[in-house]
Amino acid sequence: MKNTLPYLFAGGLALLAAGAAQAEKRTLVISAYPIAQPLFAKHVYEPFKARCGCDIVVETGNNADRIAKLEAHRASPVIDLVLLSDFGMLEAANKGLVAPLDYARLKNYGQIYNFAKNPIGGNFAVGYTIYSVGLVYRSDKVSGIKSWQDLWRSDLKGRISLPDVSTTQGPLMLQMADLAWGGKGDDYATGMQKITAIKNNVVTFSKNSAQLSSLFAQDEIWAAPVARFTWSQLLKTGMPLKWAIPAEGQAAGMNVMGIVSQSKNADLAYQLIDFWLSKEVQTALAMDLVDSPVNQQVVLPKDKAEFNTYGAEQIRSLKFVKPELILKQRSNWIAQWNKAISK
Structure with missing residues (x-):
């Protein structure tokens, strides 16, 4: 009888190796x-999984809920990579929930716009997409819009929508109103006063971008601040709409990425961030109108460029609200808003 031990041993080793x-x-x-x-x-996810030989699990939610989860699991993180607004990431950084980044580990870092590099300070984040907020108007009803001040015109009384201050775009609107009317302080008091003065002219203070499509489609509004990523949806209303870049510029927002403190998969998170910032991925997302690119090497055809925050004119026009200012003033703005506008 042959000795089968070597074969059993080899088979066992193979099973152990597979396991x-x-x-x-x-x-x-x-x-x-x-x-x-x-x-x-x-x-992003499927191509990266093929590269890294790893799995990806995605958990979704708004800024506040996701920051709360990071805080709840501070001692034993269950998240590795977090995507937030710039001010949301600053809040997370202030709470010690994200770790400083080593930008030298990102080979595509040099290709992105300067404003997307270290956007919240402290090396805690990198921007992966931007968006502009310009003014959209009915060209058959409105003679044209050249300034944010035009929202206060008598011919637009009862025909405008503005974002609620509690939304991501609310502070951006406050900034542009303050800038247009000569405000000087970082509390945007002038902007708040000006918006309060025309609150009865506003059809609704919108809580999300989806409302705007219905309001334009139903002929309820003729003008509104609009985030660029919703522009293609507005055009589907069939209404004669035009996009205006006012003389004061456009409000701008940025979403950023950060690595959770004590993540056991920080090396994979760095790899995914770098992949996400690559020309190829940024181009693919922009072509499908998912996210406007921060990689300066992205080149878009005209029909796609129109629906992204892209190109020299758009980029020059951007006016970012400092994330630290939003964190400092947000509760004060909401309190003032609730007292003067929401009552």
């Missing part, structure tokens, strides 16, 4: 916004 390989497959957990997740899976 070890299976055990080595790692999972990167991402906290992100819920919007456009199928397209992020197509252009």
